[in-house]
Amino acid sequence: MPEGSRIDAGRRRAFAAKRAVALTAVGGFVAVLGLARQAHPGAAAAHRPQATPSSGLSSSNQEQGSSLGGGSIMQSPSEASAPSVQTSTS
Amino acid sequence: MVPVDWYAARAAGVVAYALLTGGVLLGTLLAGRARLRRWPAFAVTDVHRFVALLTGGFVALHVGTVLLDRVVPFSLVQVLVPGASSYRPFWVALGTVAAELLVAVALTNRFRKRLGHRLWRRAHYLTFAVWLAATAHGIGAGTDASAPWLRFLYVVSVSSVAGAVAWRGTRRALDVSPGRA
Numbered sequence: 331m332p333e334g335s336r337i338d339a340g341r342r343r344a345f346a347a348k349r350a351v352a353l354t355a356v357g358g359f360v361a362v363l364g365l366a367r368q369a370h371p372g373a374a375a376a377h378r379p380q381a382t383p384s385s386g387l388s389s390s391n392q393e394q395g396s397s398l399g400g401g402s403i404m405q406s407p408s409e410a411s412a413p414s415v416q417t418s419t420s
Numbered sequence: 421m422v423p424v425d426w427y428a429a430r431a432a433g434v435v436a437y438a439l440l441t442g443g444v445l446l447g448t449l450l451a452g453r454a455r456l457r458r459w460p461a462f463a464v465t466d467v468h469r470f471v472a473l474l475t476g477g478f479v480a481l482h483v484g485t486v487l488l489d490r491v492v493p494f495s496l497v498q499v500l501v502p503g504a505s506s507y508r509p510f511w512v513a514l515g516t517v518a519a520e521l522l523v524a525v526a527l528t529n530r531f532r533k534r535l536g537h538r539l540w541r542r543a544h545y546l547t548f549a550v551w552l553a554a555t556a557h558g559i560g561a562g563t564d565a566s567a568p569w570l571r572f573l574y575v576v577s578v579s580s581v582a583g584a585v586a587w588r589g590t591r592r593a594l595d596v597s598p599g600r601a
Binding site: 336337339340341343344347348351352355358359360362363365366367369 | 427428430431432434435438439442458459460462463464466467470471474478563564567569
């Protein structure tokens with residue numbers, strides 16, 4: 331292979347590799363952002379079934395000083411705007 | 421609601437670490453004069469520089485989002501002065517030292533011609549210290565350090581860099597052995 335075309339081929343490969351690295355970095359950033367968000371306890375609480383008494387405490391429970399409050403768990407905006415009603419009969 | 425900058429700080433830190441590992445691996449390949457088919461040294465050097473620049477960009481994003489974050493608030497002094505942080509001071513200090521050493525290495529690259537090859541090369545070895553400090557910082561200060569995907573990243577990074585350094589050491593030993601002279 332002539333010297334010029336070898337250099338051109340090297341340049342093309344380097345350009346393609348740099349583009350791949352940049353795209354992978356941005357894609358990785360978005361993916362890790364999602365993983366980090368999923369791993370956060372607030373997100374876990376948002377995906378928990380409604381039967382779990384995480385946010386929908388009845389007033390009687392609060393009056394009795396129940397320890398099931400989970401006060402440190404953050405509510406998602408959707409949870410906060412739509413209060414859940416507990417209908418458990420157990 | 422948890423602010424996005426907290427997630428962005430963590431994500432930028434992880435990506436910066438992965439890129440730093442890639443840069444260290446490429447640099448070790450170059451220093452060992454690895455002959456890759458279809459990959460001339462200038463092309464590998466070009467990619468190595470680009471990876472290093474991208475690493476710097478994501479480190480800047482990591483530091484910037486850490487400063488904006490309100491979940492674990494940091495002041496500018498806490499970010500710049502090692503040990504000034506109230507959150508996991510030792511591990512955060514390692515991150516500060518790593519970032520500042522990275523800036524120092526970048527400056528030696530900028531003034532490479534003035535420094536001379538020998539001094540530049542010695543200063544460039546600091547990148548290994550940057551990588552070690554960044555690894556310890558990620559494991560010790562990272563909120564996600566116990567997550568399986570991040571453990572996998574650390575295992576792959578540490579084993580690949582250890583392998584590359586061992587390969588480089590072997591090549592150097594072969595280069596200086598009397599049989600090769």
